[in-house]
Amino acid sequence: MQTISTLILLVLFTTLSFGQEEETGHSITVSIDNITSNEGHVLLGLHTKDTFMKGKGIQTLKSKIEDGKVKVTFKNVTPGDYAIMALHDKNDNERMDFDSNGMPQEPYGMSNNPMSFGPPQFHLAQFKVTDEDLKLAIRF
Numbered sequence: 001m002q003t004i005s006t007l008i009l010l011v012l013f014t015t016l017s018f019g020q021e022e023e024t025g026h027s028i029t030v031s032i033d034n035i036t037s038n039e040g041h042v043l044l045g046l047h048t049k050d051t052f053m054k055g056k057g058i059q060t061l062k063s064k065i066e067d068g069k070v071k072v073t074f075k076n077v078t079p080g081d082y083a084i085m086a087l088h089d090k091n092d093n094e095r096m097d098f099d100s101n102g103m104p105q106e107p108y109g110m111s112n113n114p115m116s117f118g119p120p121q122f123h124l125a126q127f128k129v130t131d132e133d134l135k136l137a138i139r140f
Helices: 002-019
Strands: 026-033 041-047 059-064 070-077 080-088 106-108 127-128 134-137
Touching: 026 041, 026 080, 041 070, 059 070, 070 080, 127 134
Parallel strands: 026 134
Antiparallel strands: 026 070, 041 059, 041 080, 080 106, 080 127
16 A cells, blocks of 8 residues: 555656746747737747748747737747747738738848848847847837
């Protein structure tokens, strides 16, 4: 009987220890407050140089828009160089839509808010995560 009790306690403690997530990095809180409508969602991707402009980032978030604003947090980000891309997905098709001439139909933005013509570039949107949490504002 004591063996069964010990086994039950062991299983219970093991289960509880796996239920708690250990934070291994920092958080990046992103706010966007100039969204022209509440339709659709905002899609955000946290990218490294290797993932930038090549699909999903290392973390992705989707946020509902309230009063033309969103605020999201990427969690457990390890130190390094990153860039964030954000898209106002007005029609909720989870991708950027383009005109026939290749121009984006939906608003988008990046960390550092670079003003550039042509495709986005990592070095313009790049920021560094070191030993503290960050707060960033992105404009569309």
